[in-house]
Amino acid sequence: MLRVVLRFTNLVVLTLLALSFFSFVLIYLFPGEPLANLSGIPNPSPQEIEQLQHLYHRDSVFIVQYWYYLIDLFSGNWGLSFSSGLSLSSEVARTLPASIELSTYALLLSFIVGLPLGFLAGLRHHKTTDYALLSVSVLGYSIPVFWLAMLLILGFSLQLGWFPLSGRISLLYEVPRISGFILLDILWSDIENKSDVFIDAVRHLILPTLSIAAFTTTIILRIMRRSFIETMNSDYVQAAVARGLTSRQVIWKHAIRNSLMPILPLLGMQFTTLLTNAMIVEVIFSWPGIGNWLIQAIYQRDYPAIRVGMLAVATLVVIFTMTIDLFLRLVDPKKSKVERVAI
Amino acid sequence: MSLLDIKNLTLEIDIAGEWVKALDKINLVINEGQIHALVGESGSGKSLVIKAIVGAIPQRWRVTADRMTWRGQDLLTMSIKNRRKVIRSDISVIFQNPKSSLDPLLTLGEQLKEIVPEARLESRLFWRREKEREKIVMELLHRVGIKDHKLCMKSYPHQISNDVCQKFMIAMALVSEPKLIIADDPTRGMEVTAKSQILKLLSRVNQVRKLSVLFVSHDLLAISSMAHYMTVLYCGQTVESGDMLQLKKRALHPYTQALLDSAPSFRKDLPPKSPLSSLDGTIPTLQHLPIGCRLGPRCPRARRECVVVPAVRRVHQHYYSCHFPLHWDKK
Numbered sequence: 092m093l094r095v096v097l098r099f100t101n102l103v104v105l106t107l108l109a110l111s112f113f114s115f116v117l118i119y120l121f122p123g124e125p126l127a128n129l130s131g132i133p134n135p136s137p138q139e140i141e142q143l144q145h146l147y148h149r150d151s152v153f154i155v156q157y158w159y160y161l162i163d164l165f166s167g168n169w170g171l172s173f174s175s176g177l178s179l180s181s182e183v184a185r186t187l188p189a190s191i192e193l194s195t196y197a198l199l200l201s202f203i204v205g206l207p208l209g210f211l212a213g214l215r216h217h218k219t220t221d222y223a224l225l226s227v228s229v230l231g232y233s234i235p236v237f238w239l240a241m242l243l244i245l246g247f248s249l250q251l252g253w254f255p256l257s258g259r260i261s262l263l264y265e266v267p268r269i270s271g272f273i274l275l276d277i278l279w280s281d282i283e284n285k286s287d288v289f290i291d292a293v294r295h296l297i298l299p300t301l302s303i304a305a306f307t308t309t310i311i312l313r314i315m316r317r318s319f320i321e322t323m324n325s326d327y328v329q330a331a332v333a334r335g336l337t338s339r340q341v342i343w344k345h346a347i348r349n350s351l352m353p354i355l356p357l358l359g360m361q362f363t364t365l366l367t368n369a370m371i372v373e374v375i376f377s378w379p380g381i382g383n384w385l386i387q388a389i390y391q392r393d394y395p396a397i398r399v400g401m402l403a404v405a406t407l408v409v410i411f412t413m414t415i416d417l418f419l420r421l422v423d424p425k426k427s428k429v430e431r432v433a434i
Numbered sequence: 435m436s437l438l439d440i441k442n443l444t445l446e447i448d449i450a451g452e453w454v455k456a457l458d459k460i461n462l463v464i465n466e467g468q469i470h471a472l473v474g475e476s477g478s479g480k481s482l483v484i485k486a487i488v489g490a491i492p493q494r495w496r497v498t499a500d501r502m503t504w505r506g507q508d509l510l511t512m513s514i515k516n517r518r519k520v521i522r523s524d525i526s527v528i529f530q531n532p533k534s535s536l537d538p539l540l541t542l543g544e545q546l547k548e549i550v551p552e553a554r555l556e557s558r559l560f561w562r563r564e565k566e567r568e569k570i571v572m573e574l575l576h577r578v579g580i581k582d583h584k585l586c587m588k589s590y591p592h593q594i595s596n597d598v599c600q601k602f603m604i605a606m607a608l609v610s611e612p613k614l615i616i617a618d619d620p621t622r623g624m625e626v627t628a629k630s631q632i633l634k635l636l637s638r639v640n641q642v643r644k645l646s647v648l649f650v651s652h653d654l655l656a657i658s659s660m661a662h663y664m665t666v667l668y669c670g671q672t673v674e675s676g677d678m679l680q681l682k683k684r685a686l687h688p689y690t691q692a693l694l695d696s697a698p699s700f701r702k703d704l705p706p707k708s709p710l711s712s713l714d715g716t717i718p719t720l721q722h723l724p725i726g727c728r729l730g731p732r733c734p735r736a737r738r739e740c741v742v743v744p745a746v747r748r749v750h751q752h753y754y755s756c757h758f759p760l761h762w763d764k765k
Contacts, residue, residue, distance in 0.1 A: 330535035333488040334549055335522025345537045424590045425538050
């Protein structure tokens with residue numbers, strides 16, 4: 092088991108190294124002066140250039156430069172943003188948690204809704220419930236996310252006025268930043284009318300979460316349904332039936348556990364889609380997340396921000412996917428290599 | 435008294451909108467304490483018969499029978515719950531692929547303990563019940579020839595070898611102390627020693643506990659020494675059934691004869707370098723079943739009358755369905 096963990100850690104470290112190298116190369120590939128791209132100072136004066144040359148060890152070999160770049164990455168000197176002039180590390184620290192928060196709620200919601208519905212559809216295979224759920228899922232599957240977000244805004248914010256149009260929290264309230272996750276921050280802080288602020292934050296969350304979750308929910312529903320049907324038709328479930336176990340025993344003890352196994356790797360793969368969708372939705376709802384921030388950076392040709400933002404998102408995805416893979420590897424008894432020849 | 439009595443069992447499968455009779459009027463009677471062999475080549479519906487008996491078939495398939503009783507109780511009209519109960523207590527099945535018929539996510543011990551019937555436990559307290567279960571399971575594993583029961587119990591199905599797995603399946607079949615064990619080709623793909631161990635185990639169980647065994651196989655050699663009674667299946671139809679010795683000595687149906695001939699060790703007078711006999715052609719697929727006697731296109735004795743399904747005829751305890759049986763001309 093320790094070996095497995097070590098191997099995965101190794102893999103993560105290597106992947107991240109490759110990513111960081113790519114981001115380092117980007118400094119040269121982006122248009123403009125590499126020094127400006129690296130530091131984030133748009134038009135450095137000759138004095139500053141000399142200072143920066145020294146700071147980033149521009150006179151040494153390429154690989155040594157990369158080494159100092161890595162050190163800078165770890166110590167948090169990621170440079171400045173062209174457009175705002177603020178330090179990029181603080182910008183990412185501000186925007187990334189907002190995105191993670193939104194995606195987490197969306198993922199949780201799609202699991203809570205998608206898994207039981209998929210299970211239900213699988214249980215009622217070839218019946219009306221199944222067909223109804225399947226048609227609804229095709230609908231959710233094929234609606235573009237941004238369009239759905241627009242429709243939700245049109246319906247629920249503009250027509251009905253139930254939910255706020257954009258943003259994370261009403262401008263009236265001020266929540267001190269502790270973790271960056273707004274719901275947690277509200278719970279931890281000691282502002283007055285806490286419950287009002289909390290409700291306001293939740294109301295801001297509902298529409299973006301729904302528009303991201305729609306797609307993921309349908310995917311989870313479909314995979315769960317298929318996986319459950321396949322498990323029910325598998326030999327061991329048939330055998331359990333033939334042994335005379337009750338339907339409840341068969342389903343709860345054998346079918347559900349086995350049909351849940353293919354869901355987790357799927358989750359790892361869907362995470363990127365989820366994050367991409369979250370980025371689009373963030374722009375529409377002016378959610379102060381990393382997607383919104385990155386897209387603004389792209390519009391303004393803020394190369395240091397693009398570089399760092401890409402690196403941050405990629406790191407998040409790599410670590411998340413690998414963690415899920417590792418978890419699966421440890422949980423699934425089929426993957427352990429113990430063979431017992433003689434008993 | 436007969437344990438299982440099946441008359442005219444028909445199973446229809448929907449293939450691309452057409453109902454095909456995968457099993458056509460199967461007759462099967464199993465008596466107490468008897469080893470009954472069900473023989474036929476692959477694709478003849480042996481496994482389907484078993485699935486129909488235990489009820490592990492998809493709901494959209496149609497099962498009909500004139501009679502399908504288990505010790506006088508009708509299995510077809512019984513509610514699903516009762517049927518499960520009967521099967522749980524009286525019938526055990528050993529499946530073809532031992533590995534794929536075990537849940538890959540549970541250890542063998544968990545799976546075996548799960549099916550220990552409540553009736554075999556004396557205590558009411560759950561921790562004592564757990565102990566009792568352990569004890570029952572341990573004894574069972576020893577009885578089927580698994581010595582290291584601890585290692586076996588904590589292994590997952592993919593970790594153990596095929597023949598141990600098959601022994602384990604037999605232990606699973608014995609745990610409910612059934613009246614009938616259905617063994618669906620339990621020796622498939624095994625080498626000779628493992629095979630003979632399994633066969634010995636089954637016949638010992640039959641002798642010691644007066645258990646009936648329905649032995650399904652296409653391996654005549656394995657069966658002929660231990661079975662008392664044999665039913666031959668071809669393409670979803672029962673072609674002949676009768677006493678094992680009687681059948682071996684004087685088969686009436688051409689298909690049974692062909693089956694016996696294809697196993698060379700049954701023919702003592704076989705000269706060296708003589709060609710092995712086998713029927714021409716292969717078993718038809720379900721989409722292209724011939725009308726009448728399904729053996730028709732392959733039968734050496736087929737005549738025009740064979741397009742009508744032959745009725746079951748009887749000579750003492752020997753049933754056959756053929757218009758022109760062997761030894762018939764001599765009568």
